Amino acid sequence: MPPGVLTKLNRNGIQCIASVTLLQRFPYHLNHHTIPTMDHNRPTVGGVTAEVLKAVVSQALLGKFTAVFPKLFKCQWKTYEGQKKFYANFSTDCTDSNSNNMSRKFCVGGNWKMNGDQKSIAEIAKTLSSAALDPNTEVVIGCPAIYLMYARNLLPCELGLAGQNAYKVAKGAFTGEISPAMLKDIGADWVILGHSERRAIFGESDALIAEKAEHALAEGLKVIACIGETLEEREAGKTNEVVARQMCAYAQKIKDWKNVVVAYEPVWAIGTGKTATPDQAQEVHAFLRQWLSDNISKEVSASLRIQYGGSVTAANAKELAKKPDIDGFLVGGASLKPEFVDIINARQ
Ligand code: PGA
Numbered sequence: 001m002p003p004g005v006l007t008k009l010n011r012n013g014i015q016c017i018a019s020v021t022l023l024q025r026f027p028y029h030l031n032h033h034t035i036p037t038m039d040h041n042r043p044t045v046g047g048v049t050a051e052v053l054k055a056v057v058s059q060a061l062l063g064k065f066t067a068v069f070p071k072l073f074k075c076q077w078k079t080y081e082g083q084k085k086f087y088a089n090f091s092t093d094c095t096d097s098n099s100n101n102m103s104r105k106f107c108v109g110g111n112w113k114m115n116g117d118q119k120s121i122a123e124i125a126k127t128l129s130s131a132a133l134d135p136n137t138e139v140v141i142g143c144p145a146i147y148l149m150y151a152r153n154l155l156p157c158e159l160g161l162a163g164q165n166a167y168k169v170a171k172g173a174f175t176g177e178i179s180p181a182m183l184k185d186i187g188a189d190w191v192i193l194g195h196s197e198r199r200a201i202f203g204e205s206d207a208l209i210a211e212k213a214e215h216a217l218a219e220g221l222k223v224i225a226c227i228g229e230t231l232e233e234r235e236a237g238k239t240n241e242v243v244a245r246q247m248c249a250y251a252q253k254i255k256d257w258k259n260v261v262v263a264y265e266p267v268w269a270i271g272t273g274k275t276a277t278p279d280q281a282q283e284v285h286a287f288l289r290q291w292l293s294d295n296i297s298k299e300v301s302a303s304l305r306i307q308y309g310g311s312v313t314a315a316n317a318k319e320l321a322k323k324p325d326i327d328g329f330l331v332g333g334a335s336l337k338p339e340f341v342d343i344i345n346a347r348q
Contacts, residue, residue, distance in 0.1 A: 103302070103303070104303060104304075104305045104327045105136065105137070105138050105305070105327075106134075106136060106137045106138070106321070106327060106328050106346075106347050107137070107138040107139075107140065107261055107305050107307060107327060107328035108137055108138070108139050108140070108307075108328050108329050108330075108331065108343060108344050108346075109139075109140040109141070109142055109162065109190075109192070109224055109261075109263070109307065109309075109328070109329070109330045109331065109335075110139070110140070110141045110142060110331050110335030110336075110340055111142040111164065111192060111195070111309075111330055111331065111332050111335060112141070112142055112143055112144060112164075112332075112335060112336060113142075113144075113164070113197070113332060114144055115144070115336055116143070116144060116147060116336065117147075118147070118150060120336070121143070121147055121150060121151055121154065122154055124336065124340075125151065125154035125155050125156075126154075127338050127340075127341065128155060128156060128159065128340075128341070129154075129155070129156050131341040131344075132345075133156075133341065133344050133345065134344060134345045134347060134348050136347065137328070137344050137345070137347065138160065138328075139158075139159045139160065139344055140159070140160035140161070140162050140190050140222075140224065141155060141159055141160070141161055141162065141335075142162040142163070142164050142190075142192045142224075143161060143162070143163075143164075144164065145163055145164070145165075145178050148161060148163065148183070148186055148187070148188050149186045149187065152186065152187040152188070160189050160190050160222070161187060161188045161189060161190065162188060162189075162190035162191055162192050162224065163178065163180075163183040163188050163190070163191045163192070164191075164192050164195070165178070165191070165192070165193065165195075165198060165212075166178055166179055166180045166182075166183055166191045166193070166212060166215075166216055166221070167179055167212065167215075168208070168211040168212045168214075168215045169215065170215075170219070179219075180215060180216040180219035180220075180221045181219055183221060184219060184220060184221060188221070189221065189222060190221060190222045190223070190224060191216050191221050191222075191223055191224070192223075192224045192226065192263075192330075193209055193212050193213050193216065193223055193224070193225055193226065194206075194209035194212075194213070194225055194226040194227065194246070194250075195226045195265075196226065196228055196230075196265060196267045196270060197270075200267070206245065206246055206248075206249035207249055209225075209249065209250075210249040210250050210252055210253040210254070211253060213225055213250055213253060213254055213260070214253035214254060217254065217256070217259055217260070221259070222259040222260070222261070223259060223260050223261070224261050224262075224263050224307070224330060225250055225254075225260055225261070225262050225263065226262075226263045226265055226309070226330070227242075227243050227246040227247060227250075227262060227263070227264055227265070228242075228243065228246075228263075228264055228265040228266045228267050228270075228309075228310075229242040229243060229266055229267065229268075230242075230267045230268065231267065231268035234266065234268060239266075239284060240284070240287050243264065243284060243287070243288060243291075244291055247262075247288065247291055247292075247295075248295075251295060251296060257296065257300045257303075257304050260304065261304075261305045261306075261307060261327075261328070262288065262304060262305070262306045262307070263306075263307040263308075263309050263330040264281070264284055264285060264288060264306055264307065264308055264309070265308070265309035265310050265330060266280075266284075266310050267310075268310075269309075269310025269311050270309065270310045270311070270332065271311070271332055271333060272310075272311060273311050274310075274311060275310060275311040275312065275313075275316050275320075276308070276310060278316075278319045278320050278322065278323050278326075279323075281308045281320060281323065281326060282323040282324070282325055282326060285306050285308065285323065285325035285326055286324075286325050288306055288325075289301050289306070289325050292304060305327035305328060306325060306326065306327050307326075307327060307328040307329050307330045308320055308326050308328075308329055308330075309329060309330030309331065309332070311333075312329045312330075312331045312334060312343060313334045313339060313343070314334065314339035314342035314343055317329065317342065317343040317346035318346050320346070321346040321347050329343060329346075331343055
């Protein structure tokens with residue numbers, strides 16, 4: 001059964017879309033009903049379109065479900081307390097513990113790296129402002145620090161803005177560094193940390209990156225936490241071991257994962273034109289999901305978004321986006337081009 005499905009309950013003219021969680025919870029509701037695939041082009045709340053969620057909840061609050069599912073609701077719905085309890089469970093199911101990927105908002109980051117000038121940034125901003133961007137995709141632009149304020153003024157306000165690095169303390173004698181407090185001060189709301197270029201070229205360790213993440217989160221920034229194995233590590237069969245080690249370091253310092261997105265970026269695929277195949281990427285994403293479940297919690301495993309990064313283009317984004325554990329992309333080269341719009345809209 002596809003994630004996020006629709007069932008039409010024609011009795012009483014009530015229409016209801018049930019998420020997979022609801023299906024698992026009350027599977028017998030759906031017997032004998034036609035179940036078409038949910039319209040993923042509509043904005044969703046916890047994997048259910050907002051209109052339908054509203055309808056379901058308002059019907060539920062009106063007690064009309066009792067008429068539709070008499071057996072199930074008979075006891076729960078006799079009292080107002082019972083209704084409130086059901087409503088509370090319903091909300092929790094839809095937002096927190098749904099383990100299918102439609103419940104995690106697709107998130108696409110553009111990592112401009114050390115590229116761009118005022119002219120080209122104005123052009124990119126114009127392209128993004130005039131395009132129809134999927135409202136179900138969260139977009140974050142990782143801009144060189146010196147242009148952050150300039151980009152903030154030109155980019156559509158619903159797009160997030162990220163620094164590409166930030167130090168682990170708020171201020172002090174750290175020549176050349178910027179702090180999360182400074183990023184926040186000029187209107188950035190995200191920071192990309194632990195990118196493989198920071199690790200390999202600037203010698204950043206797992207431990208330092210985790211400290212940076214801890215401090216950025218404490219300062220109220222959202223964090224794109226990058227991980228990924230090198231070609232040698234992959235060829236030596238150490239991919240899982242390496243990404244688990246990198247995740248372990250983050251987990252030592254991150255206690256609340258709500259404002260974290262993990263970007264899995266195999267180093268051999270970054271800037272090389274050599275994308276991981278959708279199956280290769282999915283395999284590692286699924287491993288990470290399991291790792292989170294075993295080492296953090298089932299809730300974090302179900303809700304944490306894991307982006308894929310490494311030579312994502314308009315040509316390969318759609319296939320990658322179909323994989324159940326790929327919740328978005330971190331895009332380098334292609335984020336500087338108009339095709340970034342198609343990558344943002346890969347789920348459409
Ligand atoms: P790429 O870079 O898309 O140019 O491969 C990805 C990244 O480094 O985040």
